[in-house]
Amino acid sequence: MKTLTTLIILSLAFNCKAQFTGCAANNFSAAPSSQFMLFTSSGNYQLDQFLSTEANVLRSFFSVNPSFFLYDDTGSPNARAFPVAQLPQYPDGTVVLGKTYFNMMYNFAQNVTVVPVTMAHEYGHIVDYKYHVIQANGMYAELFADFMAGAFLYYRSVLTPTDVYNNLNWFYSIGDYAGVNDPGHHGTPQQRLAAAMAGYNWLKTNAYPGINVTQAIPAAKAFLGIP
Numbered sequence: 001m002k003t004l005t006t007l008i009i010l011s012l013a014f015n016c017k018a019q020f021t022g023c024a025a026n027n028f029s030a031a032p033s034s035q036f037m038l039f040t041s042s043g044n045y046q047l048d049q050f051l052s053t054e055a056n057v058l059r060s061f062f063s064v065n066p067s068f069f070l071y072d073d074t075g076s077p078n079a080r081a082f083p084v085a086q087l088p089q090y091p092d093g094t095v096v097l098g099k100t101y102f103n104m105m106y107n108f109a110q111n112v113t114v115v116p117v118t119m120a121h122e123y124g125h126i127v128d129y130k131y132h133v134i135q136a137n138g139m140y141a142e143l144f145a146d147f148m149a150g151a152f153l154y155y156r157s158v159l160t161p162t163d164v165y166n167n168l169n170w171f172y173s174i175g176d177y178a179g180v181n182d183p184g185h186h187g188t189p190q191q192r193l194a195a196a197m198a199g200y201n202w203l204k205t206n207a208y209p210g211i212n213v214t215q216a217i218p219a220a221k222a223f224l225g226i227p
Helices: 001-013 043-063 097-111 115-131 139-159 164-171 189-205 213-224
Strands: 017-020 038-041 067-071 079-082 096-098
Touching: 017 067, 017 079, 017 115, 017 164, 043 139, 067 097, 096 097, 096 115, 097 115, 097 164, 115 139, 115 213, 139 164, 139 189, 139 213, 164 189, 189 213
Parallel strands: 067 096
Antiparallel strands: 017 038, 038 067, 079 096
């Protein structure tokens, strides 16, 4: 299994097929393809199927419909969400996952367990954009997305065996200690872990038939202490 996963990682790193090209920028009001080189395939069928399946599960769980791409994040590993639709059939925006960032997640957990929940964080941003929850980039937007990703972590752990411990550790590991007013500040490790755990526990408590994840929005805002 590890050998197969290693082959997938190598495929993602070296065999991507370009779909769009563009200059690297950080403009969330412009089409992603004008800023980054996007890919529709990793070059590995199994990995493509895995990511496509997870993207569809996330669309259903969050009741949003963004497109999903891989992108070249060389030099700046990341995953991103854009309110701008790259494709008209996916009107709620665009989520992109960096190939270098993917490799970092694999190296962290020695498997792909944290990839779906990292994707869920970006889909949480799409929820924010669609329902105008935070309406600004910065720490609160990131912690809101962490809360939503934590809810998805519980949901996924019910659907399929999921390494909850490593996922929560991942949230802790990506925290930072930048100043509160620093636009790059996404929350301290403790804050990011707490937000993810709050979302996880919210859905664990409220997982009844017919629950819609948009009902998590007031709970997330209450957790963050924002109106």
